[in-house]
Amino acid sequence: MSILEAHDLRRTFTTTTGVLRRNRKEVEAVRGVSFAIEPGELFGLLGPNGAGKTTTIKMLITLLLPTSGSATILGLDVVRDAREVRRQIGYVFGGDRGLYERLSALDNLRYFAELYAVPARDQRARIGELLELVGLTGREKERVEGFSRGMRQRLHIARGLLHDPALLFLDEPSIGIDPVGARELRQTIAGLRDQGKTILLTTHYMFEADELCDRIAVIRKGEIVAHGTPAQLKAQVTAGSVIEVETFGGVGESDARGRVAVVGALPGVRSVAVDDDGAVGETLVVQVEPGADVTAAVLGALRGIRVGRVVTREPTLEDAYVQLVSS
């Protein structure tokens, strides 16, 4: 039996604008999402901001009621059996929030141990094990307000594991963490996976998903547009190539002449995206059909713009993701 089964989950939000004349608008954040997670699996849910990842997770962890559709965790319905579901799951989200800043790490864990009904006689040992697991042993008596973001995130994970949940939800846990902290966090998650813990992970970072996840579902505008193993997703674009063109102005926010759209419409081009890394220029990432040679045409479309390095390479998982979410 799957640990988690979601069938055609949908969620609509109603928003209102205006002061005197109130206009109601319905936004469909999740549009019929279905997937299943098997025991011991690390399942990734990937998608751009606003794709519906967090809304999906919040329905699964009983924070939001689905507008329609259903989901079960260990056979328990997330709407009908909410309290029982909560006993079986752990929830960890990214960012600075979600901890009592003025309490020590130990007090935070003690409080949540009570809320999750961890037996009093087991609490000390359990908290000790988890502090060891997340590398916070020796820091447990310090107030959380003095913790770095990486330390907070590891404390979050310890909190989420206090009651040894059957399924752990990690909602963008590495967001905003420096590379060293993110690497340590990935090691912690990999350790949990190796222990056989079932995990649903959302992340923006493709290399993170590639490194950690057994299977991935890509979500775009509230719908799952692809799913499979990282290798299967990569295979969707490996029959082709990627051209990266370094440009200096003219294709980013200042794309007044619609150059990106022109490149995207060229024969043999599958998709095109602009990677603005915040440096001097931008990188135009062009996904190319197998056998097509579009380099000259792409450079022709960019005539008048100062162009730097041009590289042709094999597609990566990130390319697969970009193609899926931008097509």
Place this chain on the structure above:
Amino acid sequence: MSVLAQAARVLAVGWVLQLKILAVSAFDGILNIVYPLFFATCALLMFRQNGDPQALVYAGLGAAVMGTWSAMATSASGALQGQRWQGTLELLVTAPTPVALAVLPITAALATVALYSLVATLIWGRVLFGIEVAIVSPVAFGVALLVTLVSLATFGFLLSVTVVRYRTGWALGNLLEYPGWLLCGFLVPLDLFPEWVRWIARALPPTWGMDAIRAAAAGRDPWFDTAVCAGLGIGYAVVGALLSERLIDSARRHATLALT
């Protein structure tokens, strides 16, 4: 461990830790010390103009309980909004423990701070204004004080539960602060108000608690007022507990648990 023992542990640990949170904040600490004394001083300065020592004693007792009302009505709803801001409200809801057991310790911790405010204001009145509150029945006085505080905590609990559902519910607490000072008869006798106002006042536990405190201090029978105060307090607790699960379901439907 039995369900009751487990609930008692959650309440006790929650109370201690919430009190710790309140205690380590320099801003909250100074506010909790200065705020009740400031308003008590204003009230006592006004009543002193009257020149009647009895009126000053009346105001001295009222000003002491006035701070507890502020601590509960405003702070309880603000505290839950604070949980929403720091992202812990969602975690309290996703825990398998009933949310009422997570919210009650927060208001209980605030009630403990309110107890400080009450004692500090009585001492302040004595030291600065020379108000000697003669307490004829100390035991009844103590019981009336504690019952008033507990019923205030349950009233704050009910307010807090509404904040879980409504993002702007915390404003209700602020809105109630000053009218509450009048409605509960802390400084002005309720007889001065129209009948319909008195009906509202009778629905508030501190109105009865204040009467019980004054009666105990003066040596009159405080037990009826104390019992009504306790009854109302229990009533608010039961309504809050029953409402909490319904409001959580509503919050899940309307997506109001998070900030956005």
